[in-house]
Amino acid sequence: METSKKLETIYHNGQPDGIRSIRRNLSTMTVYVIPRPLLSEAKNISGITRPGIYYLINESDDNKIAQIYVGQTRNGIARLDDHNRSKDFWNKAIMFLAENKTFTLDMISGLEKFAIMRAQESKRYKVENTVVPKYEIDEYDLASVEEIYDEIQFIMGTQGYKMDDSKTSLDEAAVLHTTRNGIEAFGIYDGEKFEVLEGSQVNIDKKVNLERYNKQRTELLENGSITKNDGKYILNLILAFNTPSGASDFILGGSTNGWTEWKNQDGKTLDELYRRGN
Numbered sequence: 001m002e003t004s005k006k007l008e009t010i011y012h013n014g015q016p017d018g019i020r021s022i023r024r025n026l027s028t029m030t031v032y033v034i035p036r037p038l039l040s041e042a043k044n045i046s047g048i049t050r051p052g053i054y055y056l057i058n059e060s061d062d063n064k065i066a067q068i069y070v071g072q073t074r075n076g077i078a079r080l081d082d083h084n085r086s087k088d089f090w091n092k093a094i095m096f097l098a099e100n101k102t103f104t105l106d107m108i109s110g111l112e113k114f115a116i117m118r119a120q121e122s123k124r125y126k127v128e129n130t131v132v133p134k135y136e137i138d139e140y141d142l143a144s145v146e147e148i149y150d151e152i153q154f155i156m157g158t159q160g161y162k163m164d165d166s167k168t169s170l171d172e173a174a175v176l177h178t179t180r181n182g183i184e185a186f187g188i189y190d191g192e193k194f195e196v197l198e199g200s201q202v203n204i205d206k207k208v209n210l211e212r213y214n215k216q217r218t219e220l221l222e223n224g225s226i227t228k229n230d231g232k233y234i235l236n237l238i239l240a241f242n243t244p245s246g247a248s249d250f251i252l253g254g255s256t257n258g259w260t261e262w263k264n265q266d267g268k269t270l271d272e273l274y275r276r277g278n
Contacts, residue, residue, distance in 0.1 A: 005024060005025070005154070006024065006025035007022055007023070007024055007025070007155075007158065008022070008023050008025070009021070009022050010022075012041075012042075012045060013038070013041065017035070018035065018038060019032070019033065019034055019035070019038050019041065019042050019045070020032070020033040021033075021045065022155060022158075024151065024154075024155070027151065028098050028099050028102045029052070029096055029097065029098040029102065029103075029148070029151065030047060030050075030096075030097055030098070031094065031095065031096055031097075031155050032045070032048055032077070032093075032094070032095040032097065033092065033093075033094050033159065034077070034080075034092065034093045034094070034095065035091065035092050036084070036090060036091050036092060036093065039077070039080060039081075039084060039093075042077060043077055047097070048076050048077045048095070048097065049075050049076035049077060049078065050076050050097040050098060050099065050103075051072075051073060051074045051075070051076070051097065051098070051103050051105075051108055052072070052073060052076070052095060052096045052097035052098055052103055052108065053070065053071065053072050053073070053095075053096055053108060053111050053112050053115055053152075054070075054071055054072075054073060054079070054080070054093055054094065054095040054096065055068055055069065055070055055093065055094045055115075055156075056068065056069040056071070056083055056087065056089075056090035056092075056093055056128070057090055057091070057092045057093070057094065057161075058089045058090050058091060059091055059092050060216075064125075064160075064240055065124065065125045065161055066125055066126065066219075067089050067090070067125060067126045067127075067128055067223075068119055068125050068126070068127055068128065069083075069087070069089075069090065069127070069128035069129055070112060070115045070116045070119055070127075070129055071083075071112065072108045072109065072111070072112040073095070073097075074105070074108070076095065076097055077095065080093055087128075089128065094156070094159070096148075096152055096155075106138065106141060107141060107144065107145065107148075109133065109135040110135060110137040110138070110141050110142070110145045111145050111148055111149065112133060112135075113132060113133045113135050113137060114137065114145050114146070114149055115149060115152070116129045116132050116133070117132060118149065118153075118163065118164075119163070120132070122162075122163060122164060122238070123198045123236070123237045123238050124162060124163075124237060124238045124240075125237060126223050126224075126225055126237065162240070174188055174264075175187070175188060175197070175264070175265070176188065176189060176262040176263060176264055176270060177262070177263060177264075177265075178248060178251065178252065178261045178262055178263070180252055180261065181203060181206075181252065183201045183202070183203045183251060183252060184200070184201050185197075185200035185201055185202070185235075185251045185252075186199070186200050187200070187244075187247055187262060189244060189262070189270060189274070191274070193240050193241065193242065194240070194241045194242075194243065194244045194246070194247040194258065194262075195238050195239065195240045195241075195247075196235060196238065196239045196240075196241070196247050196250070196251060197235075197238055198235060198236060198237055198238055199234065199235065200234070200235045200251060201232050201233060201234060201235070201251070202217065202226055202233045202234075202235055202250070202251055203233075203251065203252050203253045204217060204221070204226070204233045205253075206252065206253025206254055207253055207254075208249050208250060208253050208254065208255075209249070209254055209255040210246075210249060210255075213246075213249055213250045216250070217250070220235075221233075224236065225237050243258060244258025244259055244261070244262055244270050245257055245258035245259070245261075246258070247262070248261040248262060258270065259271040259274075
């Protein structure tokens, strides 16, 4: 039986997409969600100068992470001033801050390294950290670091951000594929979101009817998330879409019906698997 979890959220300026602080019952860590335009306003919140780690996020128009950066701070929100001057890509910061006695300096350094490694392993978005810190995580601290990261991953999930590597628990029987026009791509569907997996091919030569997908393709080509290999364009991260058809449109170009394009290993379409209940 799964354990219930209780979260308390404060909307500091009364807006659902404004500044938020989130805290899990019995936790000594508080989470602050800060839209970049409200950075100055967030500095007035009590407790926001404590140590911890943070994520800088470039959130797309459909509320998905496109780029991410992980850092540590010993004086809370003040660290974001440097990034506000030097980094253009981000539009939201999420800070995980705790009491000094909870996050020692060693714990912060270990947690930062662990979070960067997990972000890079996830292959869900472009990670702006080009170097993993050389800090050595003490074996006695590792269990605590993993426990804290589990809470971070849970909180991020409540905000709609997946942080895990979907391949670690991937059931091959659940993988869907499309091979139309010589393009080979793979994905998974959970009933809500469709995720196109790393290694899928993209038919760049055929434009998508929906222009925002053409723009997304261009951006991914420019930042190296799609690369050309032996004449094929390969996706180097996991992309999430709101619909199966959005996923197949992006991959194949034109306008497609994802419910019939995506099939499982037995050849059954997504329509047969989900809509017909077979």
